[in-house]
Amino acid sequence: MIDKTSPLPLYYQIEEAIKQKIDKGEWESGSMISSEREFAEKYEVSRMTVRQAINNLVNDGYLTRRKGKGTFVSGKKIEQKLLGLTSFTEDMKARGYKPASKLVSFQTIKANHQLAKALEILQNEEVYEIKRVRLANEVPMAIETTVVPVKLIDLKEIHIKEGSLYSQVENAGYYIDFANQSLEASIAREAESEILEIAKGAPVLLIQRQTYLTTGKPLEVVHSVYRGDRYKFMIDMKR
């Protein structure tokens, strides 16, 4: 299992062994792996060597440590990777604007055909629809609509107002598996142009994101409309 005579470092061999188990799906997202001491005993190496292997996997996003509890297989994170493009709050702060988010509406509606298909639920099933306006220095910059199936999770408006949807999802025991996102230029429709205070037909950026859970089911569909005249996506590569 581990070859002590190999020129490959021990920690690296352990790292690969663990990574394989995860990639093959033998160890599922959210499940606890052996403790550091157990690994050390099993592979007949010191605990620090096991820690080095695990550290690398934590850095690569494969594992998550919880002090006092253990080490767990990560749900695949999207937040960091999306950040560069979609974390409006961070983005605005970095540019010296005051970001704000206004909850426009929070309601349960019945899924139409398109939504039902995207979320893999039946037509007319209930979904939460969360509409927010994103502001920079009080100026509306984008409309963001998030849709989540009701049967998946019990959402409270109060929590939406302050915290992250994703933390509520993890509390409910779900883990995000992957997401895909698309971005395209388009033209403002009437309802959007009013909220964004731009002319109908003005250029806008559409961003759509679909997020999937480890269960294989979709968690959410997010639809964002950014005004094209004021909002520039800036991506700084300064380190």
Added chain:
Amino acid sequence: MIDKTSPLPLYYQIEEAIKQKIDKGEWESGSMISSEREFAEKYEVSRMTVRQAINNLVNDGYLTRRKGKGTFVSGKKIEQKLLGLTSFTEDMKARGYKPASKLVSFQTIKANHQLAKALEILQNEEVYEIKRVRLANEVPMAIETTVVPVKLIDLKEIHIKEGSLYSQVENAGYYIDFANQSLEASIAREAESEILEIAKGAPVLLIQRQTYLTTGKPLEVVHSVYRGDRYKFMIDMKR
């Protein structure tokens, strides 16, 4: 300098101390920092503790280790980060389209005021202007215009046709320091609409990138126009 009675871990205090020196510019890119053993002696901690601090900074991209030589303040990376958004070729392949790039023109022109300012050269100085059309399955998807000061590097058309500008830049002994990129929705102008085979006034995505060398001078200005109706930026987050 380091407070051994503080509840903050020692490695963390060291980490912050080093990070500060770098952020403040006291330690320049490419310069060597003290060896691990020197830090250990200076802060009166064990070498392993210093290593933990340095490890974190290496993971964050602040430092680079070179076995047998020392630990150095990193140059800032861009290519990987740009990839997700701008490597048209990879992007198209991943989606199963056949990407192609057609060189429309390669010429030296005199910089106008705006270009001169962006590239930090004098007005009317010579610059290379490289215009390409990006195709997917023979359909034009984007126009890309790259402008580089002539005095910076000796570019050959033949090399532009096949290889990367960046490899030529590194061959000439220049290194990219950082870049910034902006992305916005806009409307196609006449010249663009013709090449992209869309209507004048149709929505397009504008992407602008400015790249800087470690010398502090700008290397290039890249201006891209993507058609909004056909091109979607897809960003997959599958790990």
Added chain:
DNA sequence: TATGACTAGTTGTCTATACCAGTCAGAAAA
């Protein structure tokens, strides 16, 4: 029935030490 103390388990931090593996400059040998 609650509450609090204890305990066994986890990861987190830190030490002191050892040897390995590159790098480079200067001393020694050719």
Added chain:
DNA sequence: TTTTCTGACTGGTATAGACAACTAGTCATA
């Protein structure tokens, strides 16, 4: 003078052990 070797430096790997901080369950007690 040129080449080779050696030694002193660098980071890389690995050990064994200690104690701290945190979690969750058990068990005795009020």
